[in-house]
Amino acid sequence: MIYIEDHWQGLFLKPQQLKKWKKYANSADKKIGAFLQFKPDLAHISSAEHGELEGVPFAVKDNIAVRPFKLTCGSRMLKSLNSPYTATAVKKLQARGGVVVGKTNLDEFGMGSSTENSSLAKTVNPWDLSRVPGGSSGGSAAAVAAGIVPFALGSDTGGSVRQPAAFCGVYGLKPTYGTVSRYGLVAYASSLEVIGVIAKRVDTARMVFSIMHGQDDLDHSSLEYQPLPEVPEHLTVGIPIECSRDLHYDIDKSFKKTKDTLGELGFTVQEISIPSLDYVVSAYYVIATAEASANLARFDGIRFGERAIEADNPEELILLSRSRGLGDEVKLRILLGTYVLRSGFQDQYYLRAQKIRTAIRMDFEKAYSGVDLILMPVYSYPPFKFGGDGLDPFSQKLADIFTCTANLAGIPAMSFPASMENGLPIGMQFLAPPFGEELLFKACSIFEKIFPAPDSPIYSTEWSE
Amino acid sequence: MFQSFIGLEIHIQLLTRSKVFCGCKAAFGEEPNSNVCPICMGYPGVLPALNEQAIKMAYLVARALDCSLSKQAVFERKNYFYPDLPKNYQISQFSSPVGQNGYMDIEFRRRKKKVSIREVHLEEDAGKMIHAGDISLLDFNRAGTPLLEIVTQPDLEVGEEAEFFLKQLRRLVRYLGVCDGNMEEGSLRCDANISVNHLGRGLGSKVEIKNLNSFKFVRKALNFEIERQQDILARGGSITQETRLWNENRDVTEVMRTKESAHDYRYFPEPDLPSFKPDKAFLKSIETSMIELPNLRRQRLIRACLLTEQQADFICEERETTDFFERALSCGAEPQAAAVWLASDIQKMLNRSGISISESPLTPERFAEMLTLISQKRIHGKIAKQVLEVIFDENKSPERIIKERNWEQITDRKILKGVVDKVLERNSPVVKQITQGDPKPLGYLMGEIMKLTSGRAEPGLVKELLNEHLYLSFIQVLSMGGAITGKVNGAGDISPGDLNDVIRQVEEQGDIPKSIRFEEIEISRILSEEITPEDWSSLIIALDSYLNRGNTSGIVVAHGTDTLAYTASLLFWFFPDPPVPVVLTAALNAEEAAENLSAAVVYASEKKGGIYVSLGKTLLSPLNLKFERIAHNGFKNWNLQSPLYCSKDLSLSLLPLSDRKELTLAIEQAINQVCILKIFPGMRGDYLISLMNTGVKYFILELYDTGTANLRESPYSLKKAFLEGKERGVLFFCTSQQEGIVDFSGYITSHELWREGAIPMGSLTTESTFTRLIVSLLASESDEDLLRLMEEFSEDINFRA
Structure with a gap:
């Protein structure tokens, strides 16, 4: 089976090709701004590293640690931080020959849906330079859609892999919680997030996942990957009735089309209900911000990062460094998280959100007793224009409804390009039961055969000819 | 009258090889920031990984304190900003700690008590911030080293008792090998909660005292606080709930923060660490690691080897001493002799050479061999001391030493008889005389x-x-x-x-x-x-x-x-x-x-x-x-079931027995500080104070019954004398006017006496207490020494002979 197109194989072992690729990559990135740091020369390739990814370049979202690259998280706070270590997931890919060529842009600390919250750079959508690439892994999705790399790593806390993948017309996998080590992923909401992969082809995503997964001694919340015993020949897909509300016209259209196509492709399609879907956004933001308020407390300007050197005492130093170093969206979420965790308020917010989370898990468990997969839109809107395009930050959060569900339930989900509407790619997603990644790959592959990921206007492979 | 409730929060540093959530060395006193890594420095993206050894030690301590062990120990984040706390939250435990509802038995000044342990939980330590003039320096070597917090219920009552409990706890954790228990270096730290209230009204407002970095400070700060709060209550005031700091320079507690400015730690479950669920194998390994605890071991040795309380305390203070002692017994050493030698000459040798007994060339086998040589009369005591020195200097066995140096006594009757005969024969006039x-x-x-x-x-x-x-x-x-x-x-x-x-x-x-x-x-x-x-x-x-x-x-x-x-x-x-x-x-x-x-x-x-x-x-x-x-x-x-003719427990080798003048002077000086006072109706507290003014430092109070005296608020109350005494470091040893055991039991005024720090002398009579005091004063270098010597013999000599 071919996991990756020929021109990516062993690229770093072919100096001529490499030179041409670098030139292409630089020029493409100039247009879209996917990378915060594009330095293929920093990559060291050891002859000991052989495997499926030998000499294959890939990009890593800049909230995942790769030595000796920076680890900015798109934040002013960390703009000068060099990572002293490498994330486990990245190490595993490097051990199979993969070459990290740069770090991609993101919403600061992964907080956003458009990559507009990056304090360091602007990334645009390769399909329409006036539109956002989605977020928070916007840089990774744009880099793949522009053909700079065959795949890129992102992190998915509430949809941050799937949503930008959908906006850019590529595949985005959010694995089962815990199957990929989080060691090296800068924590935003620890109990929700997982490192995922954005790729141009389903098989590429599949291979990358197969290398990355596995229990890690450095991450005690990580799990050994235990794939489902068998993948049925014939797949049944459930469509939650709750999904059809409040969808943008283009999304609604694509959703319906996808349902029909699946039927034509031999899937059994049936309606199901996930009643707790109404509460997921509230529960998601309570839990995510609560955890974020603690996770981001370490950015105090003392040991690393931007420091307010003029401060007179340690307390002032922390205060000034944080005030300056962190962006508005980040501050908003920290405040929210601090608020919901106050003593006396936990019952009302944090503990209630945990109860909703349990209810969601149970709803999904029930649903999977009748279907193999669930189909949902990724986002209620198509790729929007910079500045919100009439979509204020609050509406952007509400639109997380379809993606953050999988994070609350801890289940795997994969977004795939489902159709083109008005010249823009629209993504749908399959959700599977825990460890059901193979179901996702199979369903996406079947769909890929009739609708492969479309090439963006920027995408080119001419450099390889 | 008042009652006081004291609870302690004790932190112990666990002696693990590495830190609790990363692989860095858990060592102290090294180059600042040399034992650090991205994890304990709180770098972005790192995760904690629970140290197996630390969680095991935590369960072991919880088990030793008879706690119910958690089937699912949960880690939580305790959120607060402080420059020495790398993540600005501490991974600790809150809702489901390692152990809960345990206890430890203590007996302080003859009052037996079960001190309840509320919980035992595992957490990480912070780094250290040092202020040097205009700058602040941070050392993160300590950050992430494992700490175990042990929280008691408010079952303690006075400073001395709290100090005693803390020492017992220290002995326990040292025995278990999980902590070295050094308060000065901070490997054992203690905060105290205290509330004082009118008698019978239950708990009052809680005051927390911090900065208690020695046993002495624990005692002094708590007693200071008891007095302070009693004064306020006596004047009709009320106690403010607050946190106070012990000021060791001024010997007072000072306000640190009030309730209003208390932290909200916003505890929530640590998402990076799954809860720890001990499996059968783990729990079994805890059981197999459980050793005979010092208290029980002490009691067993007293029973089995007829040791005195003091000997048993000495032998059981450190596990290696106890182990050494018991190994020597199994090699044939006689327990009494072994105990005496260990506490005296061997301890002196160890102090001089600055090593511990397990590091010394004196093995239990050699020790037993030496004692056997003495009991077989092959050497006498003085030679044995020399043998001991040679063992330390030359690392040889006693047998070999006495052989090489020809130190063995002549015990062969025939040979000696020959010598005696010869001498008598030569000296017939003398024999006749x-x-x-x-x-x-x-x-x-x-x-x-x-x-x-x-x-x-x-x-x-x-x-x-x-x-x-x-x-x-x-x-x-x-x-x-x-x-x-x-x-x-x-x-x-x-x-x-x-x-x-x-x-x-x-x-x-x-x-x-x-x-x-x-x-x-x-x-x-x-x-x-x-x-x-x-x-x-x-x-x-x-x-x-x-x-x-x-x-x-x-x-x-x-x-x-x-x-x-x-x-x-x-x-x-x-x-x-x-x-x-x-x-x-x-x-x-x-x-x-x-x-x-x-x-x-x-x-x-x-x-x-x-x-x-x-x-x-x-x-x-x-x-x-x-x-x-x-x-x-x-x-x-009085009070003797069977007569006692020996008191091997008090070593007086320090005394200048050779010089009569010196000894006279020492006895005079001791007696000059002592006053025997028989309690009588109408005796005023002021009377004792005036005696203190004349230089009395030690009272022997002959009380009514088994320990009663007037403490009701009046000029005749002894309370004032006790307060003044505490201030001046005056000690009160209590005996009875009747035959009977003074143990402060049974009467509310006895409990009061106990709270005020009077020392019950148990079965000792006034005269024996007096001479005991004189001899103890000669043998001790500090009041602490003295108190130890005095209290040790106030045990029930009645029941042992």
Whole structure:
């Protein structure tokens, strides 16, 4: 089976090709701004590293640690931080020959849906330079859609892999919680997030996942990957009735089309209900911000990062460094998280959100007793224009409804390009039961055969000819 | 009246190889920021990984404190900003700690108590911030090292008791090998919660005290706080709930923050660490790691080896000492001898060389071998001390040492008999002199025998052989004067006379077997009520020299009746294990004198080594002697089930026994600070304070009953005296006016006395307490030492003999 197109194989072992690729990559990135740091020369390739990814370049979202690259998280706070270590997931890919060529842009600390919250750079959508690439892994999705790399790593806390993948017309996998080590992923909401992969082809995503997964001694919340015993020949897909509300016209259209196509492709399609879907956004933001308020407390300007050197005492130093170093969206979420965790308020917010989370898990468990997969839109809107395009930050959060569900339930989900509407790619997603990644790959592959990921206007492979 | 409730929060640093959530070395005192990594520095993206050894130690401590062990120990984040806390939250435990609802048994000043342990939880330590002028420096070596927090219920009542509990807890964790328990270096830290309220009203407002980095500060700060809060309540005020800091320079607590500014730690479950669910194998490994805890081990050793409380405390303070002791026993060492040697000479050697017993060349096997050499009389005590030094210097076995140096005593009867025969043959005039009744040249014969054997003749055997040949038991009679020597003058009054007169009378009556020879030495010629420190000092020096002379088979001390109880107990403390019997005797009048003296001489020739009191045919213990009635059978021992003649537990090797003047001065100085006071109705607290003003530092209070006194708020209350005493460091040792055990039980005023810090002397009488105090003052270098020596003997001597 071919996991990756020929021109990516062993690229770093072919100096001529490499030179041409670098030139292409630089020029493409100039247009879209996917990378915060594009330095293929920093990559060291050891002859000991052989495997499926030998000499294959890939990009890593800049909230995942790769030595000796920076680890900015798109934040002013960390703009000068060099990572002293490498994330486990990245190490595993490097051990199979993969070459990290740069770090991609993101919403600061992964907080956003458009990559507009990056304090360091602007990334645009390769399909329409006036539109956002989605977020928070916007840089990774744009880099793949522009053909700079065959795949890129992102992190998915509430949809941050799937949503930008959908906006850019590529595949985005959010694995089962815990199957990929989080060691090296800068924590935003620890109990929700997982490192995922954005790729141009389903098989590429599949291979990358197969290398990355596995229990890690450095991450005690990580799990050994235990794939489902068998993948049925014939797949049944459930469509939650709750999904059809409040969808943008283009999304609604694509959703319906996808349902029909699946039927034509031999899937059994049936309606199901996930009643707790109404509460997921509230529960998601309570839990995510609560955890974020603690996770981001370490950015105090003392040991690393931007420091307010003029401060007179340690307390002032922390205060000034944080005030300056962190962006508005980040501050908003920290405040929210601090608020919901106050003593006396936990019952009302944090503990209630945990109860909703349990209810969601149970709803999904029930649903999977009748279907193999669930189909949902990724986002209620198509790729929007910079500045919100009439979509204020609050509406952007509400639109997380379809993606953050999988994070609350801890289940795997994969977004795939489902159709083109008005010249823009629209993504749908399959959700599977825990460890059901193979179901996702199979369903996406079947769909890929009739609708492969479309090439963006920027995408080119001419450099390889 | 008030009651106080004290709870402690104790943090102990666990002795793990690595930190609790990363692989960095958990070591102290190294180059700042040398044992750090991205994880313990809180770099972005890192995750904690639970240290197996730390969680095991946590469960072990929880188990040792009889906690119910958590089936699912949850880690939580405790959020607060501080520059030395890398993540600005601490991974700790809150909702489901490792252990809950345990307890530890303690007995402080005879009051037994179960101190409840609320919880035991595992957490990580912070780094250290050092302020140096204008700058602040941070060292993160300590950040992420494992801490175990042990929280008690408010079951403690006074500073001394809290200090005692803390020391017991320290012994436990050191025993378990999970913490070195060094408060000064911060490996054991303590915060205290205290609330004081009117009696019967339950808990009051809680005040937390921080910065208690020594046992002494724990005690002082809590007692300060008790006083402060009682003062406020007594004036009708109320206590503010707050956190206070101990100021060690000013000896006061000061407000740190009030309730309003208290932290909201916003605890929530640590998403990076799954809860720890101990499986069967883990719980089994905890059970197999459980050792016999020091308290139980101590009790067992007291029972099985008949150790005194003090010996047991010494042996059980450190696990390696206890292990060493028990291994020596299994190699055949005799427990008593082993305990005495361990606490005295071996401890001295270890202190001098600065090593621990397990590091020393003295193995339990060698130790047992040495003790066996002594018990087989192959070497005597003095040689044994030299053997010990050689073991430390040359790392050889005792057998080899005595062989190489030819130190073995001659214990072969045949060989010695040959020597004795030869000496007697050469010295026939001297022999004749002795057999005719003058024992003086015995020492000369002894010296000759020693010369011929290069000092290796076993003295006991030589004495035995000489006795066989000369049919002679040699008794020294030391005369202190007293009515036993008394003459009635013209007016009918008794004055002390010459004991020789009595002796002549005894000899004439022929009550004493011919084989007993005795010699009279006059120490003083006084009535016993006239006894002075100098007389005591003379007696002690004389006794010491005769006991060490080698040709004495017994000593009689002729004394008066009035102060006999004091002198007898004084000698009992001074000579814990005399090699020959020392018999004190007295007579009320001249008629009894000859009879009592001859009985004493016979006892002195028959009994084993020890201090005895003989009055007529009655043999009494020198301890707890009471002169109850003016009659020939007017003496009695109080509180003793069976008589005690030895007190091996008090080592007095520090005393200057050779210099009479020095000893006199020391005894004088000790007595000058002591006052015996019998409680009486209407006695004012001020009275004691005025005594303090004259230099009294130690009161022996003879209380009513088993420990009661007036503490009701009035001029007659002793409370004021106790308060003032606490301020001045005055100590109150309590005995009873009646026969009975002073244990402060049963009465509310006893509980009050206990709270005020009075020290119950248990079964000791006033006289024995007094002499115990004198001897302890001579033997101790600090009040703490003194308190230890005093309290240790207030245990139930009643039930052991």
